Amino acid sequence: MRDVIMLLGGVLSWLCSMGGVLRYVPWLWSLAAGLGLYLAAGGWRFLYVAMRTIKRDLTCLYMVLRVKYSIRQHLRNNSTIPSLFGHTVALYQDKPALVCVSTGQVWTFRELSERCNMVSHWALTQGWRQGDVVALYLESSPMLVALWMGLAQVGVEAALINNNLRCDSLLHCVRVSGAKGMVFGAELTEAVSEVCSSLDQSLVLFRTGAVQSVDLHTLSAQNLDALLTSCPRTSPPVTHTKGFNDRLFYIYTSGTTGMPKAAIVVHSRYYRIATFGFYSSRLRHDDIIYSSLPLYHSAGNIMGVGQCLLQGLTVVVKTKFSASQLWDDCVKYNCTLWDDCVKYNCTVIQYIGEICRYLLAQPERPSEKSHRVRVAMGNGLRPAVWEKFAQRFRIRHVAEFYGATECNCSLINIDGKVGACGFHSQIFPGMNPVRLVRVDKETRELVRDKQGLCVPCQPGELGLLVGHIDQSDPLRRFDGYADQSSNAEKIAHNVSRKGDSVYLSGDIMVMDDLGYIYFRDRSGDTYRWKGENVSTAELEAVLSGLLRQTDVAVYGVLVPGAEGKAGMAAIAEWDGQFDCAAFLGVVQKALPSYARPIFLRLLSKIDTTSTFKIQKSRLQREGYDPRHSTDRIFFFNSRRGQYEAVTEQLYCDIVEGRIHL
Numbered sequence: 001m002r003d004v005i006m007l008l009g010g011v012l013s014w015l016c017s018m019g020g021v022l023r024y025v026p027w028l029w030s031l032a033a034g035l036g037l038y039l040a041a042g043g044w045r046f047l048y049v050a051m052r053t054i055k056r057d058l059t060c061l062y063m064v065l066r067v068k069y070s071i072r073q074h075l076r077n078n079s080t081i082p083s084l085f086g087h088t089v090a091l092y093q094d095k096p097a098l099v100c101v102s103t104g105q106v107w108t109f110r111e112l113s114e115r116c117n118m119v120s121h122w123a124l125t126q127g128w129r130q131g132d133v134v135a136l137y138l139e140s141s142p143m144l145v146a147l148w149m150g151l152a153q154v155g156v157e158a159a160l161i162n163n164n165l166r167c168d169s170l171l172h173c174v175r176v177s178g179a180k181g182m183v184f185g186a187e188l189t190e191a192v193s194e195v196c197s198s199l200d201q202s203l204v205l206f207r208t209g210a211v212q213s214v215d216l217h218t219l220s221a222q223n224l225d226a227l228l229t230s231c232p233r234t235s236p237p238v239t240h241t242k243g244f245n246d247r248l249f250y251i252y253t254s255g256t257t258g259m260p261k262a263a264i265v266v267h268s269r270y271y272r273i274a275t276f277g278f279y280s281s282r283l284r285h286d287d288i289i290y291s292s293l294p295l296y297h298s299a300g301n302i303m304g305v306g307q308c309l310l311q312g313l314t315v316v317v318k319t320k321f322s323a324s325q326l327w328d329d330c331v332k333y334n335c336t337l338w339d340d341c342v343k344y345n346c347t348v349i350q351y352i353g354e355i356c357r358y359l360l361a362q363p364e365r366p367s368e369k370s371h372r373v374r375v376a377m378g379n380g381l382r383p384a385v386w387e388k389f390a391q392r393f394r395i396r397h398v399a400e401f402y403g404a405t406e407c408n409c410s411l412i413n414i415d416g417k418v419g420a421c422g423f424h425s426q427i428f429p430g431m432n433p434v435r436l437v438r439v440d441k442e443t444r445e446l447v448r449d450k451q452g453l454c455v456p457c458q459p460g461e462l463g464l465l466v467g468h469i470d471q472s473d474p475l476r477r478f479d480g481y482a483d484q485s486s487n488a489e490k491i492a493h494n495v496s497r498k499g500d501s502v503y504l505s506g507d508i509m510v511m512d513d514l515g516y517i518y519f520r521d522r523s524g525d526t527y528r529w530k531g532e533n534v535s536t537a538e539l540e541a542v543l544s545g546l547l548r549q550t551d552v553a554v555y556g557v558l559v560p561g562a563e564g565k566a567g568m569a570a571i572a573e574w575d576g577q578f579d580c581a582a583f584l585g586v587v588q589k590a591l592p593s594y595a596r597p598i599f600l601r602l603l604s605k606i607d608t609t610s611t612f613k614i615q616k617s618r619l620q621r622e623g624y625d626p627r628h629s630t631d632r633i634f635f636f637n638s639r640r641g642q643y644e645a646v647t648e649q650l651y652c653d654i655v656e657g658r659i660h661l
Helices: 002-023 027-077 081-091 109-125 142-153 167-177 186-198 224-229 267-280 298-311 326-332 353-361 383-392 536-546 580-590 617-622 648-655
Strands: 096-100 106-108 133-137 157-160 181-185 204-208 221-223 247-253 261-266 288-291 314-317 336-338 348-352 375-379 397-402 434-437 463-468 491-493 501-511 516-522 526-529 532-535 552-557 566-572 599-603 632-637 642-645
Touching: 027 267, 081 109, 081 142, 081 267, 081 298, 096 109, 096 142, 096 298, 106 109, 109 142, 109 224, 133 142, 133 167, 133 186, 142 157, 142 247, 142 298, 157 167, 167 186, 167 261, 167 580, 181 186, 186 204, 204 224, 221 224, 247 267, 261 267, 267 298, 267 397, 288 298, 288 326, 298 314, 298 348, 298 375, 326 353, 348 353, 353 383, 383 397, 434 501, 526 552, 526 566, 532 536, 536 552, 536 566, 536 580, 552 617, 580 642
Parallel strands: 096 314, 133 157, 133 181, 157 247, 181 204, 204 221, 288 314, 288 348, 348 375, 375 397, 566 599
Antiparallel strands: 096 106, 247 261, 434 463, 463 501, 491 501, 501 516, 526 532, 552 566, 599 632, 632 642
């Protein structure tokens, strides 16, 4: 917009300067001359970019204005996600809402609403009120949706715990939530029994699902399914005063080690993410989404299930992703499942980058061509995989996005630009107030100029993605974490101007001349593996504790053909007696599979800075190539279930794809 004003100003200045000449020269000639001067001064670049991106930017501007308008309406009406779901139920009462692949169970919108109401009445009988928290520890299922929605109807906040967590990580999540009760799935009974004695004695336990081998009385857990049968199916009384900007539930980030953080999700944030997802992914109200993503994450719960709750789409829930079953499932749900009149044609699938790679690695089968899926929406899809995935499986539109549960700098790729996770408009820069700023290559700290402000990146320059914070704007607010002390590390001040505040994404990106933004790396504190964010600092703390406070440096390393980065741990081996087998046994019990180091490097000492910060740059550059160091390096061979020494031959086998991770 600034360039447009400059253009008009230049033209006007030219016209004014010509004075009497205009009496003899037609005004169009003067306009052309002014335009020529503007282009000669560099304005041609803006015009070129504008012509290339005007359709994309106007489309996005329309979506932004549409979402902003609806958000303002909901703020005025003091809406909540449960109240908006009520409107959806009224429109689609007898339409299937949620389908569970594992059980074949189908809930219509009316049935889902009734189940939510039963949960609400049960919560009230427990004495829980507005602001209380209940931890939910279940595998993905329609019941999980009914639980958090039913709790939200009476103002109770759910803490959605990653069902892969065990032991200390699980305990931490329950404790940090301040939960008064905990509902766990029967499939996780053993995991709960392992920590039961360490839980707060005031915490009330409830179990849902078929009874397992562990006796409920041993856990002092009540049978939730039996309790719900006696609860009314009618709407509960309104007992809370929550509004659109109040807390809905908590989703844990970096839930891979002992220190996950509970990100606050308010009603307006849930609505914003789901609604932008609906428009940017070109979804329709008659679409059927196949989702195998976990419902304790925002991608599955908000981008996926949110379309059901707010837009009336049917969502088919798969408890666990299966590369060999996905297309068969999509075709299977082309058959009659409900009342002999509703046809299931899965038209949308959700993915993370790993899912697409796993699907491509599968042998061809008839179902991958006979499905009716037209949209794939998700994040983390690499350019090398993108086109192969879309072509082989005949996906018409790949809706890639970028975002974290708590961030205010989400990006969306609305026009299918291969490799881009979104864009920043060069015509309307204020439409999405994000920017890339320079960071030090070694320390990854913000680079500032003489005025103390951050230095914006030029096209083609790597930088940290940040989002400007405005707490009065639901699109720009930062709600932070349940533990307020965790907020400071995610916020920087005096970035674009004195007194401003921004959210630090922690992700390194690059923008091209047209404003398309491409993910490049995480800033060093986290890396992504198997679709999960792994916090290096937290993983270092856990491994150090398991190794009797030995110095440990954790970082991600690239493996050709694999999405994200594989975890590598450099361990200070003081006595030269490190036992890989014993180490594996310990981490398998203490950590979920995606947090366990794939590579180990044993060295005599971990390099640190003068302020005792671990220096990882050299370690990360050298990776797992044995030719760069005399240190012992090991690789976890998942097929053999053991760590093996990395030789030059094994290294070549890994990088050339003969050994798969």
